[in-house]
Amino acid sequence: MKGHKELLLHGNEACAMGALAAGMKFFAGYPITPSTEIAEFLSVELPKIGGTFIQMEDEISSMGAIIGASLAGVKSMTATSGPGFSLMQENLGFASMAEIPCVIVNVMRGGPSTGMPTRPSQGDVMQSRWGTHGAHPIIVLSPQSVLECYTLTIHAFNLAEKYRSPVILLMDGIVGHMWENIQLPEKIEVIDRPEPSVPPDWYNPYDNLPGGEIVPLVPFGEGYRYHVTGMVHDKSGFPTLVHEEVEQCLDKLIYKIKNNLHDIIRIEEYMLEDADICIVAYGSVARSAREAVNIARNEGLKVGLLRPITLWPFPRFHLENISKRVKLFVVPEMNYGQIYGEVLKSCPKKAVRVTRVDGELITPAQIMEKIEEAAL
Amino acid sequence: MIRTSETMYKYLRPDKTFPHVWCPGCGIGIVMGALVRAIEKTGFTKDEIVLVSGIGCSGRMSTYLDFNTLHTTHGRALSFATGIKLANPKLNIIVVMGDGDATAIGGNHLIHSCRRNIDLTALIVNNNIYGMTGGQYSPTTPMEDKASTAQYGSIEKPFDICKLVEACGASFVARSTTYHAKMLDALLSRAIDKKGFSIVEAMSQCPVQYGRRNKKGSAVDMMMWYKDNAIPNPAFKKIPPGEVGEQFPVGVLVDLDEPDYLERYSQIVKKAGGDKL
Numbered sequence: 001m002k003g004h005k006e007l008l009l010h011g012n013e014a015c016a017m018g019a020l021a022a023g024m025k026f027f028a029g030y031p032i033t034p035s036t037e038i039a040e041f042l043s044v045e046l047p048k049i050g051g052t053f054i055q056m057e058d059e060i061s062s063m064g065a066i067i068g069a070s071l072a073g074v075k076s077m078t079a080t081s082g083p084g085f086s087l088m089q090e091n092l093g094f095a096s097m098a099e100i101p102c103v104i105v106n107v108m109r110g111g112p113s114t115g116m117p118t119r120p121s122q123g124d125v126m127q128s129r130w131g132t133h134g135a136h137p138i139i140v141l142s143p144q145s146v147l148e149c150y151t152l153t154i155h156a157f158n159l160a161e162k163y164r165s166p167v168i169l170l171m172d173g174i175v176g177h178m179w180e181n182i183q184l185p186e187k188i189e190v191i192d193r194p195e196p197s198v199p200p201d202w203y204n205p206y207d208n209l210p211g212g213e214i215v216p217l218v219p220f221g222e223g224y225r226y227h228v229t230g231m232v233h234d235k236s237g238f239p240t241l242v243h244e245e246v247e248q249c250l251d252k253l254i255y256k257i258k259n260n261l262h263d264i265i266r267i268e269e270y271m272l273e274d275a276d277i278c279i280v281a282y283g284s285v286a287r288s289a290r291e292a293v294n295i296a297r298n299e300g301l302k303v304g305l306l307r308p309i310t311l312w313p314f315p316r317f318h319l320e321n322i323s324k325r326v327k328l329f330v331v332p333e334m335n336y337g338q339i340y341g342e343v344l345k346s347c348p349k350k351a352v353r354v355t356r357v358d359g360e361l362i363t364p365a366q367i368m369e370k371i372e373e374a375a376l
Numbered sequence: 377m378i379r380t381s382e383t384m385y386k387y388l389r390p391d392k393t394f395p396h397v398w399c400p401g402c403g404i405g406i407v408m409g410a411l412v413r414a415i416e417k418t419g420f421t422k423d424e425i426v427l428v429s430g431i432g433c434s435g436r437m438s439t440y441l442d443f444n445t446l447h448t449t450h451g452r453a454l455s456f457a458t459g460i461k462l463a464n465p466k467l468n469i470i471v472v473m474g475d476g477d478a479t480a481i482g483g484n485h486l487i488h489s490c491r492r493n494i495d496l497t498a499l500i501v502n503n504n505i506y507g508m509t510g511g512q513y514s515p516t517t518p519m520e521d522k523a524s525t526a527q528y529g530s531i532e533k534p535f536d537i538c539k540l541v542e543a544c545g546a547s548f549v550a551r552s553t554t555y556h557a558k559m560l561d562a563l564l565s566r567a568i569d570k571k572g573f574s575i576v577e578a579m580s581q582c583p584v585q586y587g588r589r590n591k592k593g594s595a596v597d598m599m600m601w602y603k604d605n606a607i608p609n610p611a612f613k614k615i616p617p618g619e620v621g622e623q624f625p626v627g628v629l630v631d632l633d634e635p636d637y638l639e640r641y642s643q644i645v646k647k648a649g650g651d652k653l
Contacts (some may be wrong), residue, residue, distance in 0.1 A: 047648035052462045054642070055486040061455030064448065064485075068428075068459025071446065074469065076459065094449050159527060176642035220444040220460060221467045223423050238392055238439065258531050 007250070011039035011149040011175040012079075013106055016045070019077050019151030022190055024103070025051035026076035028065035030058055030084055033117040034173045035107035045084050059084035063091035066102045069226065073219025074155055078106035082124055085131070092166055094133030095268055096253065096339035099206070101160035101193070101217065102155070105169045107176040111357045119168040119359025120173030120219065121285055123339040128168045129312045135250065137257035139264060140168045140312040142282040151188065152309070158191040159264060161340045164214050170311060172334065174284035174361060181218075193217065200224045202257065204235040208252055212259050257313060266309040267318050269337060275304030278326045278372055280343055280351075282308050285332050285362050292367035301375055302370065311339070316346045323347035330354060330370050332362045387412045387422070399507075402596030403554035403580030407501050407591040408437050410578070411470070411559050414564030418468075419433035428457045429478035433508045433582075434501035436464045451482030454489045457496050465495075468568060471564040476514040479535050483515070490573055492543035497567045498535055498575045511585030513647045522589045542630050546573030548637045549630035553602035556626060559624045563628065568624050579606070579624075586638040603629050 009017070014039045016323050019027075019362065045255050046053040052069070056062040066076035080088065085106045110116030113121045117354060128140045137160050143152045149171060152372040155325075156167040157202055194216040196203055205226050207215050218224040231239040232246050240246060257264065271293055272278060281289035286307045297302035306322060323329070329347060331340040334353035340353040354370050355361045388394075398404050415425060422443050429438035431450035438445040444467075457471045478486050478500045484592045489496065497566065505523060513523035513530045520529040538549050550571040552560040559577055567574040581587060581598035592598050598601040605623045612625035629641070 026459065028459065044648070047641075047645045048650040050645060050650050053464060056455065056458075057484050059457070060452060061485050061488075064452045064455030065459035065462075068446075068456040068461075069463035070459075071456075072460045072463035076463070080590065090449055091452060091455075192446040212417070217576075219464070220426050221464055223422060225422060225442060225444050227445045227447065228447055229439070236392065 006181055008181050009146050009199060010037065010177055010179045011143070011146045011171060012107065012177070013041055014146045014149040015153045015169065015171065016041040018150040019103070019157070020049070020134050020309065021150070021188065022157035022275065023192065024075045024077050024157060025049070026069035026074045027052070027078065028056050028062040028064065028069070028076070029078045029080065030056055030062050030085045032081045033079050033111055035079045035105060038105060053104050059087035060090060063088040064094075067091060067095050067098075067100050070100050070102045071220050073216075075101075075161070077103040079107065081107050081109045081117075082111045085124060085127065086162050089132040092136060093136060095166040096132065096138065097230050098134040098228050099217070100166070101163040101164055103156045103160055103168050103169060104166060105153070105171060107171045107173060109173050110357070118173075119296055120284065120334060120361070121357070121359070122172055122334040123224060123357070125311060125335065126172065126242045128170050137165065137254050137256065138168065138312050139163065139310070140170050141309060142170050142311045144283055144286045144307065145175070146178060147182040148158065149175060150182070150184060154188055154190065158189065160333060161191045162214070163246065163260065163264070164217055164315070166258070170283070172283045178284070185196045186376040187364065189227065195223065198363065205237050206249065206252070207235045208248060212256060214256060232372070249292070261313055261317075264310060265313060265315045265318070267315050268307040268309060270305040270307070272304030272306060274302055275326055276302040277304070277330060277374060278322055279303065279327045279335070280308070280329055280331045280339065280369065282311060285334060288362050288364045289332060289367055291364035292371065295364055295368055296371055297309055301371060303371055308339070313343045316342070319343060319346040323350060328352065328374050330367065330374070331358070332367050334362060380471075383416050384409060384412055387441050389440060393619065396440060398433060398438050399584040401583040402433070403503065403574065403582070403595070404434055404437065404501055406554040406557050406582055407434075407499070407560065407578045408440070410560035411499060411564055412441070413561045413567060416505050417561070417565040418568050424468055425550060426460055427472065428453045428460070428469060429472040429476065430475040430482060432477050433503070434472055434474040434610050435477065438530065451477055452485065452495070453477070453478070454482060454485040454498065458489065458494055461494055462638070463494055463523070469495055469496050470568065471498045473498065473500050473506070475504065475516040475537070478505045479515045479537060479540070484513035486541065487544040490541050490546040492597045492637045493545060493547055493634060495571050495638060496573055497565065498569070498573070500577045501580050502533060502577055503580045503586060504580060505582050507582050507585045511589060522627055523586070536576070538629050541575045545630045546575050547634055547636070548574030548628070550577065550625050550628045551573070551577040551624070553599070553606050553626065554581060555599040556606060557604040559626065572632070572634060629650070
């Protein structure tokens with residue numbers, strides 16, 4: 001697992017290795033295709049470093065266990081696919097409300113319901129945003145390559161710790177099972193949980209600090225006895241129904257993400273400077289989209305690519321800026337158009353979609369068809 | 377009496393969380409008192425204890441007591457507790473749940489926690505009803521008893537929680553009632569000291585949502601019923617099966633010495649050539 005060396009890995013393995021590189025020491029999960037290799041890999045590797053691997057009775061308890069481990073001060077993760085992700089929504093909401101850092105990997109497969117376990121999909125984009133009830137913030141990252149499965153997993157842990165929030169790594173079945181020869185980065189930033197700056201008597205785990213600074217979460221057992229609940233709480237963590245305190249509690253959840261979009265949102269642009277048409281694609285589809293850009297450019301068509309690496313919060317401002325320059329957005333997705341809807345919200349009447357839900361890849365040719373149609 | 381109150385006060389969060397939500401006559405306060413006395417007896421400091429609870433009347437206990445406290449989602453307390461224990465084995469974890477919380481929505485987590493033998497102490501407050509939501513029948517509501525969702529009487533066979541967890545492999549199983557508060561103290565301190573998954577079932581009256589509907593009388597009447605029907609386990613075993621009636625055993629029902637999950641996991645760590653946990 002040293003740097004420099006070239007390794008032949010698949011996405012799930014790279015994700016698990018990224019988690020270890022980020023300092024993850026606790027994994028709880030339940031077997032589900034196509035994510036299971038992450039659990040299998042960690043069941044071998046975690047005991048070697050004194051970490052904990054546990055296979056729970058379901059995805060509900062897996063999510064509960066990683067929240068518990070994080071409260072005990074250990075970086076924790078679970079991995080699943082659509083049906084299991086549905087079961088996690090309850091405790092994912094708890095992690096959001098109680099502001100517990102943790103990472104949830106969802107290797108998307110065809111749905112709804114049992115759907116197509118062995119076929120890829122991008123059907124959980126909206127579920128990752130709105131799956132749990134109530135207004136809540138969420139950070140969702142989407143890797144397009146095996147290397148990114150590694151680097152974005154580390155980034156997911158960094159964001160989780162920095163913003164005291166659950167972070168979802170939304171992979172798809174292709175990225176998870178794809179093999180690539182990669183070179184692991186030699187050095188990569190790892191953010192650990194900061195120490196509290198105040199003594200126990202002054203500690204309010206949910207305080208609103210000036211400038212939006214986030215209060216460090218002190219592990220249980222270190223002398224800072226406090227209360228954690230999924231109920232709306234005041235700054236000390238105890239349930240409240242006083243309306244000013246309710247508002248403060250919920251506003252803070254939203255604004256800690258909203259006020260830091262510049263730090264959280266990552267995008268990649270490819271040949272967009274002079275483009276008339278902008279493809280918006282993420283995950284494995286972005287690979288086909290990039291090839292479509294190359295083909296189009298060979299044909300003399302000015303096409304570029306915007307790849308949201310951060311899916312949520314959605315890079316709306318980037319899109320709005322690009323929309324001033326381009327005539328059309330083409331949004332290919334392995335669903336019926338979940339991000340397409342977001343593109344329409346930002347740039348009405350300027351977007352078309354390319355959809356595929358039969359469990360097959362979206363090819364560059366399929367994207368080109370739409371582009372040529374539009375160019376005519 | 378004064379000494380008892382002083383002990384109690386030491387563990388409460390008086391300026392933050394009172395008045396409490398429990399109805400007049402509720403048994404949960406007695407159970408909470410027993411838990412506090414049991415912890416005091418074990419000698420653990422407040423910082424060494426994590427109190428995890430589920431949702432419902434008994435779930436509020438974590439709010440009132442001055443430990444590291446975690447009020448989780450309905451039925452899931454044991455899964456959160458599992459994560460805490462495995463991430464930091466030095467912490468002593470007590471999980472408070474109600475009967476619906478532990479055996480209906482959380483039933484899956486309960487049986488698997490027993491099977492894994494994770495070193496946690498589970499305190500199940502059994503009042504035979506969903507109290508907080510207004511008296512719906514739970515998995516421990518006796519057959520033919522009435523509830524807000526069983527107006528014609530319950531037709532479901534109730535769980536015997538202690539038999540259930542015994543069958544699932546819990547290391548330590550005990551039962552007491554709010555009438556037998558001193559016994560509850562003693563059983564809880566033994567459960568906390570016990571390595572492995574230990575369960576104490578505390579039978580607790582709910583005069584408002586369960587008692588009133590089923591003509592059980594006042595809280596005192598319900599406690600007197602516990603007095604009359606709770607039989608110490610050795611004596612209970614001598615009752616011929618046909619003559620048991622409404623009686624039930626109290627005291628220690630199971631006490632096994634088996635390696636707990638972490639002991640087994642440390643063998644995995646060794647096999648993998650890893651550092652000691």
